[in-house]
Amino acid sequence: LLLFLWNLRTTAISALAIPLSLALAVIVLRLLGGPINTMTLGGMAIAIGALVDDAIIVVENVYRRLREERRRPPERRRRPLALVRDAAREIRNPILSATLIISIVFVPLFFLSGVEGRMLRPLGLAYIVSILSSLLVAVTVTPALCHMLLPGDRAMDRPREPWLMRGIERAYGRVLDGALRRSGAVLGGAALLLVGTLALVPLLGRGFLPEFQEGTLTISVVSLPGTSLVESDATGARVERQLLAHPAVVSTSRRTGRAELDEHAQGANASEVDARLDLSEHDLEEVMAALRDDLAGLPGTSVTVGQPIGHRIDHMLSGTRAAIAANLFGPDLQQL
Structure with a gap:
């Protein structure tokens, strides 16, 4: 986020979501009677990459709306509190849907029986609790930090986006234009990849655990x-x-x-x-x-x-x- 927005405050707000989400997840696990062991820590480690996603989406949208507001005449600018609130509400439903979809992926682990179920259920529970904790942090703590730290940031007055963001936007613009001009070929290629993937499924093999190379x-x-x-x-x-x-x-x-x-x-x-x-x-x-x-x-x-x-x-x-x-x-x- 520092490379994309070139802003320390937005980076700090997003990074703070990780320890807050993990701390909340540990508290919830303890309230549910779950232990902190290798499997639950593994579930939290898997969730690390996703914990910050919700916060980044909120921060980026608030940052963009604040910059757009700075370009308006002073007499027509809205109060930062209302602006941050509306920016957080805009992406509330998308991040809620995305988080629930990611959580549903781990639900089948709770229906495993035998040793597999006893081993993997704590991992799935820790992952889902961590993801839902990050959602709660993203819709409460993150907007509050944005309202506290971003409205007075000097970076809002920059006339252009950071150099990395400009380069990515130019590259993506060319890719998007090409995909839209050749939409039939793009959809056909995606369909072929899907069929090829489904054809490989019977050849992937099955097993409870992968083969180890323990030495x-x-x-x-x-x-x-x-x-x-x-x-x-x-x-x-x-x-x-x-x-x-x-x-x-x-x-x-x-x-x-x-x-x-x-x-x-x-x-x-x-x-x-x-x-x-x-x-x-x-x-x-x-x-x-x-x-x-x-x-x-x-x-x-x-x-x-x-x-x-x-x-x-x-x-x-x-x-x-x-x-x-x-x-x-x-x-x-x-x-x-």
């Missing part, structure tokens, strides 16, 4: 129940040697078995190996495929190669550490 692998090695600790330790050491033989593996660490009182108690037949990778010259998928091939020949063991976060998310979603899990649902637990 570390978690290798689960499970041998037959009853395997002694000494034999399981030897198997784990063999797995580590095979991992370190790959050029992408930098170092390894291993846990064999877990204590009986641990939250995830395991017998001595189970080991977990963490392998730190250097992917500067290697592709993650190729490294994982090569390691699976190398470890597939271990007799009497089941080896699973994954990444720490993905491994734990899969465990959380399925409720089991197995690579493949079948969940059974029914009204009678004994029958199941």
Whole structure:
């Protein structure tokens, strides 16, 4: 906004909307009983770019109306209070509609079930609360600051727009004239882009979370129940040697078995190996495929190669550490 209007006061008014909106959003979340955690902070971070939009629209319209009023004879000028009020009212309905449309986009998150719903509902709630808070700030605090700071600003007397604004207006004028002269071609191109986008939708793939590149692998090695600790330790050491033989593996660490009182108690037949990778010259998928091939020949063991976060998310979603899990649902637990 400083580059477009070349005015510190308009920039300060718009920038002030961000902390005010976030502070109001935190208060509302606390009143709703929602915690402040990673997901809610993520929702607020996503909303940062949109928080200032409403305030910028109000400030720009008030600034433009005040400049237009300065060009009128003094005896015909309106009072700044009435002018700011009318300028804010002019764009009240557009910013209200835009804010509600943006908020509606996140409503489907509240209908997700299971772990996905529990993870993403706080994010959607924080985003919607932040956006609505910015709307409230834009229609109350922002006009008040405009009335306080802008009427006496010397920048109102400038005869021309700032240089960047003039350049953008000239460029947009040429683009607009060309689009209006060739409206058929423009609409046809937009229709082709829409059809092409819809055709790509089936090819986009689906998944709960994207594939991570964490730089570390978690290798689960499970041998037959009853395997002694000494034999399981030897198997784990063999797995580590095979991992370190790959050029992408930098170092390894291993846990064999877990204590009986641990939250995830395991017998001595189970080991977990963490392998730190250097992917500067290697592709993650190729490294994982090569390691699976190398470890597939271990007799009497089941080896699973994954990444720490993905491994734990899969465990959380399925409720089991197995690579493949079948969940059974029914009204009678004994029958199941």
